[in-house]
Amino acid sequence: MERLWPVELSPRTKYLRTIWAEMARAHSHLLWxxxxxxxxxxxxxxxxxxxxRERVLDLIEMTAGxxxxxxxxxxxxxxxxxxxxxxKVVLDALPTIRKECEDLIKVVVxxxxxxxxxxxxxxxxxxxxxxxxxxxxxxxxxxxxEDVRLTKYDAYGELSFxxxxxxxxxxxxxxxxxxxxxxxxxxLQIEALNKLPxxxxxxxxxxxxxxxxxxxxxxxxRGELFYxxxxxxxxxxERMKIRTPTFNNLPSLLVMLPGSQLPDVPVIVLSIDPCxxxxxx
Amino acid sequence: MPFMxxxxxxxxxxxxxxxxxPVQVREPFENARGHVxxxxxxxxxCGACALRCPSVAITTDKEKNEMAFYxxxxxxxxxxxxxxxxxxxxxxxxxRPSLYDKxxxxxxxxxxxxxxxxxxxxxxGAEKAKD
Numbered sequence: 476m477e478r479l480w481p482v483e484l485s486p487r488t489k490y491l492r493t494i495w496a497e498m499a500r501a502h503s504h505l506l507w508x509x510x511x512x513x514x515x516x517x518x519x520x521x522x523x524x525x526x527x528r529e530r531v532l533d534l535i536e537m538t539a540g541x542x543x544x545x546x547x548x549x550x551x552x553x554x555x556x557x558x559x560x561x562x563k564v565v566l567d568a569l570p571t572i573r574k575e576c577e578d579l580i581k582v583v584v585x586x587x588x589x590x591x592x593x594x595x596x597x598x599x600x601x602x603x604x605x606x607x608x609x610x611x612x613x614x615x616x617x618x619x620x621e622d623v624r625l626t627k628y629d630a631y632g633e634l635s636f637x638x639x640x641x642x643x644x645x646x647x648x649x650x651x652x653x654x655x656x657x658x659x660x661x662x663l664q665i666e667a668l669n670k671l672p673x674x675x676x677x678x679x680x681x682x683x684x685x686x687x688x689x690x691x692x693x694x695x696x697r698g699e700l701f702y703x704x705x706x707x708x709x710x711x712x713e714r715m716k717i718r719t720p721t722f723n724n725l726p727s728l729l730v731m732l733p734g735s736q737l738p739d740v741p742v743i744v745l746s747i748d749p750c751x752x753x754x755x756x
Numbered sequence: 757m758p759f760m761x762x763x764x765x766x767x768x769x770x771x772x773x774x775x776x777x778p779v780q781v782r783e784p785f786e787n788a789r790g791h792v793x794x795x796x797x798x799x800x801x802c803g804a805c806a807l808r809c810p811s812v813a814i815t816t817d818k819e820k821n822e823m824a825f826y827x828x829x830x831x832x833x834x835x836x837x838x839x840x841x842x843x844x845x846x847x848x849x850x851x852r853p854s855l856y857d858k859x860x861x862x863x864x865x866x867x868x869x870x871x872x873x874x875x876x877x878x879x880x881g882a883e884k885a886k887d
Contacts, residue, residue: 523763537785537788540787540832541789541832554834561787585759
């Protein structure tokens with residue numbers, strides 16, 4: 476939205492947005508890993524992941540106010556700030572969370588039960604994933620090095636970020652991509668919090684959206700999120716288009732599902748992390 | 757299973773991860789967005805909050821001096837708190853308790869009523885002075 480005016484964001488705003496985006500990614504991936512375990516009946520792992528997720532949600536609530544959706548972005552900046560006290564609490568909590576995640580991810584990577592239900596299930600090759608327009612972890616699990624964070628929006632240009640790529644293309648590879656991204660997300664949070672610069676958290680934005688067009692791509696936990704906005708000088712936007720990652724990832728089921736066994740269907744459908752309510756627009 | 761074993765053993769010898777909820781309640785964080793509270797002595801019924809509310813949880817009627825707030829529609833986005841020109845809406849960090857029905861909070865602005873009263877009195881005084 477800031478690109479409509481355009482408004483220049485302060486460095487602190489960019490870092491804060493990055494921190495909350497990574498927190499949201501961490502909790503989303505923890506939720507997904509739990510659901511994956513639930514999909515093939517590994518209930519104890521499901522609850523272990525959700526137990527860690529609860530602590531991440533507490534961190535989001537402490538800093539942003541809400542639990543699942545931080546809801547801190549306003550045009551020109553953010554609504555909340557992370558003060559020194561909160562920064563200390565978060566920095567103390569994150570290494571423990573990372574350690575616990577590492578322990579559980581060892582189970583995902585090595586366990587016989589997990590492997591027998593995910594390896595070779597729902598394979599999408601590199602070419603197919605590219606042609607079907609997959610985004611996010613589905614695309615990266617098929618071996619394509621593609622991540623919107625590489626465009627260096629917000630503070631990603633200043634952080635040591637490297638996209639995670641797996642080559643398997645099956646449900647196991649997608650689980651690995653998300654598991655490794657989870658650890659990377661915690662690392663990025665720690666790095667961004669340590670580098671957090673001082674400054675204003677919100678720039679002043681005057682007037683209605685001008686007659687202008689703007690597009691923005693961001694990397695949501697599920698993949699590329701696309702926004703298009705068109706203003707006409709009045710207080711209401713003329714057009715607003717949001718394309719969510721599930722919209723791109725859903726066609727890949729056409730390749731994954733045929734020929735699979737019925738008990739594998741929940742695992743395959745879940746492996747693209749579908750959000751039907753996001754897609755239906 | 758062997759990879760899960762350390763976690764299982766650790767869980768056996770550590771405390772509970774959950775709370776006995778209605779008995780034991782965790783205090784919300786100071787920064788949390790609990791719910792919004794309307795201060796009738798500051799409100800002027802200008803309708804800025806009703807106009808900006810994304811979930812249509814507020815309706816105002818300046819003529820009748822009536823404001824209705826639907827707590828279950830509210831998503832605690834904090835927009836009304838920021839747009840209010842007279843700081844009549846406050847954010848409380850405590851959560852709203854669970855409910856059995858869908859209540860509607862009706863508010864009457866005491867400030868507006870007071871202003872109108874004094875305006876009426878001034879008018880009367882002016883009319884009397886004319887007579």
